[in-house]
Amino acid sequence: MSRLLVRLQSLVRTLFWSGRVDREIDEELRFHVEEEIEAGRRAGLSYEEARSAAHASLGGAPARVRDACRDAAGVSFVDDFRQDVAYGARILRRNPGFTAVVLATLGLATGAVVTVFSITDAWLLRPLRFPAADRLVVAFGSTTERPTEPAVWMPYREYVAWKGEARTFTVVSAAFYHAALWRTSTEAASVVGLRVTPEFFETFGVRPLLGRPLTTADSTGPPAVVLSYGFWQRSLGGSTDAVGRTVTLSDEPYTVVGIMPRAFDMRLLDRPEGAAFWTLFKPGAPGYDPDGLGPVAIVGRLHNGVSIAAARAEAESITQRTESRYPLNFTQFVVNLSSLQADNTRTIRSTLMTVLAAVVCLLLIAAMNVGTLLLGRGLGRSGEAAVRVALGAGRARLLRQSLTETLLVAVGGGVLGLGLAVIAMRLFLSWNPLGTLPANSVQLNGSALAVAMLAVFVTTMICGVVPAVRTSAGHPADALRGGGERGRTVVPTQRAQSAMLVAQIAVSAVLLVCTSLLAKTFAHLRSEPLGFNPAGLSVATVVLPNTPFDSGAARITFYRQLADRVRALPGVRAVAAGTSRPLVGGAPLTVNTTAEDAVSAPRFSAQDVTTEFFETLQIPVVLGRAFDRRDDARGAPVVVLNARAAKDLFGDPAAALGQRVRLDGESWRQVVGVVGNVRTSFFNTLEWQTNPIVYRPADQAFSRVGDPAATSFSFDLHIRADRSVTDADVRAATLAAGPRAAVIEFRRVPDLVAEATRQPTFRMTLLLWFGAVSLLLAAIGVYGVVSQAVSLRLREIAIRLALGAEPLALVAALARHAIVVASAGLAIGAAAALMLGQTLQSLLYGVRARDAASLAGAGVLLLAVTIVAASLPAIRAIRRDPVGLLHET
Amino acid sequence: MSRPSDLVQGTLDALILRTLSLEPLHGLAIAGRLRAQSDDELSVSRGSLYPALHKLERQGLLRAEWRPSASGRRAKYYALTKAGARHLAKETKEWARLSRAVSLVLKPT
Numbered sequence: 001m002s003r004l005l006v007r008l009q010s011l012v013r014t015l016f017w018s019g020r021v022d023r024e025i026d027e028e029l030r031f032h033v034e035e036e037i038e039a040g041r042r043a044g045l046s047y048e049e050a051r052s053a054a055h056a057s058l059g060g061a062p063a064r065v066r067d068a069c070r071d072a073a074g075v076s077f078v079d080d081f082r083q084d085v086a087y088g089a090r091i092l093r094r095n096p097g098f099t100a101v102v103l104a105t106l107g108l109a110t111g112a113v114v115t116v117f118s119i120t121d122a123w124l125l126r127p128l129r130f131p132a133a134d135r136l137v138v139a140f141g142s143t144t145e146r147p148t149e150p151a152v153w154m155p156y157r158e159y160v161a162w163k164g165e166a167r168t169f170t171v172v173s174a175a176f177y178h179a180a181l182w183r184t185s186t187e188a189a190s191v192v193g194l195r196v197t198p199e200f201f202e203t204f205g206v207r208p209l210l211g212r213p214l215t216t217a218d219s220t221g222p223p224a225v226v227l228s229y230g231f232w233q234r235s236l237g238g239s240t241d242a243v244g245r246t247v248t249l250s251d252e253p254y255t256v257v258g259i260m261p262r263a264f265d266m267r268l269l270d271r272p273e274g275a276a277f278w279t280l281f282k283p284g285a286p287g288y289d290p291d292g293l294g295p296v297a298i299v300g301r302l303h304n305g306v307s308i309a310a311a312r313a314e315a316e317s318i319t320q321r322t323e324s325r326y327p328l329n330f331t332q333f334v335v336n337l338s339s340l341q342a343d344n345t346r347t348i349r350s351t352l353m354t355v356l357a358a359v360v361c362l363l364l365i366a367a368m369n370v371g372t373l374l375l376g377r378g379l380g381r382s383g384e385a386a387v388r389v390a391l392g393a394g395r396a397r398l399l400r401q402s403l404t405e406t407l408l409v410a411v412g413g414g415v416l417g418l419g420l421a422v423i424a425m426r427l428f429l430s431w432n433p434l435g436t437l438p439a440n441s442v443q444l445n446g447s448a449l450a451v452a453m454l455a456v457f458v459t460t461m462i463c464g465v466v467p468a469v470r471t472s473a474g475h476p477a478d479a480l481r482g483g484g485e486r487g488r489t490v491v492p493t494q495r496a497q498s499a500m501l502v503a504q505i506a507v508s509a510v511l512l513v514c515t516s517l518l519a520k521t522f523a524h525l526r527s528e529p530l531g532f533n534p535a536g537l538s539v540a541t542v543v544l545p546n547t548p549f550d551s552g553a554a555r556i557t558f559y560r561q562l563a564d565r566v567r568a569l570p571g572v573r574a575v576a577a578g579t580s581r582p583l584v585g586g587a588p589l590t591v592n593t594t595a596e597d598a599v600s601a602p603r604f605s606a607q608d609v610t611t612e613f614f615e616t617l618q619i620p621v622v623l624g625r626a627f628d629r630r631d632d633a634r635g636a637p638v639v640v641l642n643a644r645a646a647k648d649l650f651g652d653p654a655a656a657l658g659q660r661v662r663l664d665g666e667s668w669r670q671v672v673g674v675v676g677n678v679r680t681s682f683f684n685t686l687e688w689q690t691n692p693i694v695y696r697p698a699d700q701a702f703s704r705v706g707d708p709a710a711t712s713f714s715f716d717l718h719i720r721a722d723r724s725v726t727d728a729d730v731r732a733a734t735l736a737a738g739p740r741a742a743v744i745e746f747r748r749v750p751d752l753v754a755e756a757t758r759q760p761t762f763r764m765t766l767l768l769w770f771g772a773v774s775l776l777l778a779a780i781g782v783y784g785v786v787s788q789a790v791s792l793r794l795r796e797i798a799i800r801l802a803l804g805a806e807p808l809a810l811v812a813a814l815a816r817h818a819i820v821v822a823s824a825g826l827a828i829g830a831a832a833a834l835m836l837g838q839t840l841q842s843l844l845y846g847v848r849a850r851d852a853a854s855l856a857g858a859g860v861l862l863l864a865v866t867i868v869a870a871s872l873p874a875i876r877a878i879r880r881d882p883v884g885l886l887h888e889t
Numbered sequence: 890m891s892r893p894s895d896l897v898q899g900t901l902d903a904l905i906l907r908t909l910s911l912e913p914l915h916g917l918a919i920a921g922r923l924r925a926q927s928d929d930e931l932s933v934s935r936g937s938l939y940p941a942l943h944k945l946e947r948q949g950l951l952r953a954e955w956r957p958s959a960s961g962r963r964a965k966y967y968a969l970t971k972a973g974a975r976h977l978a979k980e981t982k983e984w985a986r987l988s989r990a991v992s993l994v995l996k997p998t
């Protein structure tokens with residue numbers, strides 16, 4: 001240990017104080033000489049005699065001894081390094097084109113790696129900004145088929161049970177989304193907050209910036225709210241006397257009791273932004289009592305050292321035990337407990353990991369490409385190296401020089417890459433291609449710098465070591481005899497070059513196969529029919545406060561007035577209302593087909609729609625009829641099923657007609673029609689799902705009170721128009737139809753479809769770019785190798801041409817080597833892609849990981865690029881005049 | 890001045906370490922000691938003492954320190970480190986083994 005320290009000290013000394021080391025050696029030797037002279041003089045020698053005796057005892061003139069000491073002390077290593085850097089820089093300056101290509105290649109690759117890493121770091125690696133954030137967990141229910149994907153919220157009573165029994169948690173709280181209508185003087189908007197239990201803020205361990213957190217006392221008395229920093233700024237202008245003031249949410253006054261700090265960015269699931277406010281669950285709200293089934297996410301903090309698996313096991317056993325006491329229970333689901341951070345990054349995680357893997361591949365490809373080019377250059381310089389070896393330069397010395405040159409290039413690329421990464425991160429933040437930004441800031445921090453350094457190290461090792469070993473391995477006499485061209489050093493160098501090319505093409509093949517798989521996934525997602533026609537469709541979410549819209553009749557009347565006004569807008573063809581937006585299933589209801597409530601009754605999404613709904617969305621009626629004027633509030637209760645629901649309930653759509661179902665304790669409804677399935681996108685799964693859906697006529701269902709605590713009713717107005725209808729038009733129409741009504745969101749349905757496929761689109765787009773770059777690099781690599789081989793064989797080519805060789809055959813002969821090498825790389829790449837493809841399976845849809853067409857496509861593309869890149873230099877060579885060639889060489 | 894034609898590689902190092910095992914010395918004193926202790930048989934090969942000292946220092950077997958010498962001038966004193974002492978013990982054992990082997994071979998019969 002101490003020896004290591006001493007060595008380190010001496011290295012540091014020689015690196016940074018080599019001048020001082022030199023002076024010390026001088027002083028030491030001077031001491032020796034002068035003491036010896038004095039001793040000689042005392043012994044009666046003349047000064048001259050004493051001096052020469054002193055030099056003899058030293059072993060020579062002080063200057064010569066000093067050089068030997070410098071070598072021994074390691075000073076010369078440092079000097080050599082400086083010399084090598086200067087020499088390398090000179091060489092790079094002399095070939096600006098080459099240097100630019102190499103620096104750009106490495107810079108882009110390093111920049112891409114650092115950028116993607118920094119984004120990944122902000123999302124996945126850095127802990128969320130809460131105290132001991134790794135101990136924060138959140139629970140949902142999952143199906144046994146997909147235990148890692150949340151399928152349902154947890155029932156409120158489990159929060160009560162866990163709170164009472166769980167030993168692995170220090171605190172347990174519950175939260176559920178609470179979208180509220182928030183009006184400014186000019187317009188209305190929807191703000192998303194959470195209803196929480198009193199332990200919520202304790203769970204996170206964060207104190208409010210102003211005021212106090214919510215407490216149990218707030219469940220009685222006037223409703224209290226804690227605001228996020230952002231919503232405080234927006235609603236109260238960030239005024240410091242905010243505590244005690246009133247904020248109106250969904251037309252209901254709340255007293256502000258606290259403001260959370262800016263860093264408190266608290267999200268559930270993949271919300272693009274943190275909650276805006278927090279209120280307590282309303283006391284007495286149905287479902288939120290100790291036996292209640294009200295939906296919540298259970299948010300807890302684990303005891304120090306408790307693993308998520310252990311907590312999950314305990315929670316699962318408590319849940320099974322509690323639920324088995326109820327006839328209507330949750331036992332078909334399993335508890336899905338994940339860290340809050342993992343929960344916040346469900347959809348983004350796989351995208352980031354894919355892209356990170358792809359950029360690492362790209363860096364490897366770039367490094368191998370630069371390595372191949374440097375090797376080729378080393379080939380041209382083998383004569384120079386041979387001369388230096390012959391003049392006595394050590395092999396190690398040459399190797400060091402070659403590595404120094406590569407290091408210079410790699411550091412240059414790294415610095416360039418960091419610059420590019422800074423720009424790319426800015427672009428990422430303003431472009432926001434994933435639709436949501438991480439709670440942590442995306443920044444160039446220490447770990448990003450470490451990654452950049454690692455990238456520089458990896459590239460140096462890949463690009464530098466092989467060429468260096470090759471350069472120093474040949475016998476100098478061979479290279480010298482061959483004039484630096486035709487010596488035997490060429491063969492091992494070419495072999496090394498080929499190996500590098502094989503590796504590069506193999507990695508490119510993997511990247512291209514993955515790109516093709518993701519592109520196919522995207523194509524499948526895009527081409528599959530949605531079950532409705534999104535073109536020209538817009539949807540506006542309209543909120544009706546309970547006063548004055550307190551009955552189904554009032555809501556229907558308002559809708560009719562609004563629909564008439566919107567229909568009068570230019571270009572509007574059809575208008576309908578429903579309780580869900582396209583691609584969204586709707587709140588689940590229990591569907592019973594028997595008189596008694598069956599424990600096994602399925603829960604299907606339900607939507608309440610107006611009579612024009614199916615026609616407006618262009619959802620085909622498969623059997624029976626759609627809703628019409630008969631199905632009003634006084635008519636017989638009816639229901640329409642989609643084909644999937646009909647099949648699930650009755651085995652066959654035809655068998656469903658005329659059957660009766662009961663939804664969530666309502667009276668019987670008769671099935672009057674079956675409509676086509678529509679695709680829905682579940683919030684965290686990639687594929688379109690074809691879920692069973694039951695439709696009720698709006699006239700018979702708008703009166704329903706899903707949540708008696710709700711102070712408003714909202715529906716989605718679907719508008720099909722030839723010309724685009726604007727947000728402002730719809731808002732104006734709404735205001736004219738009823739002053740208390742508000743449009744909180746207006747979206748074009750094609751945009752909603754694009755958003756649902758955003759992750760696969762982003763993955764595919766980026767990988768297409770990376771695939772294209774890897775193709776370009778492969779082409780450069782092959783071109784470089786062949787043109788070097790050609791330039792070394794110019795004389796042979798000229799002789800063959802002069803002797804009447806068939807030009808095409810000659811081109812084939814010259815290109816053959818590169819094509820064989822590329823094919824070997826392809827074979828390895830294909831094998832690797834087959835193995836790696838499995839890990840990609842979860843990101844694929846409509847295509848298997850072992851997709852023959854993707855493999856073949858990538859292979860053909862790479863091979864075509866190789867053949868073109870290999871033939872070009874060969875063709876150029878045979879076009880030249882053989883006589884001129886012979887004279888030249 | 891007679892000296893063994895080829896000192897076994899590393900022998901000079903061992904001799905330096907041995908010399909310094911008693912007390913820290915500067916280069917000139919080490920040279921003197923080596924000559925005196927070997928009855929003038931061993932004179933350090935010309936020009937190799939100081940490079941050897943610097944090499945041993947870099948290897949962490951010696952530690953150097955500037956301090957005033959007997960004549961009052963500042964001199965660079967070398968001292969054995971722990972690693973140096975270990976190295977010396979190992980070398981001494983090696984040497985004993987080697988010299989026994991050599992003397993066995995060369996023993997007049």
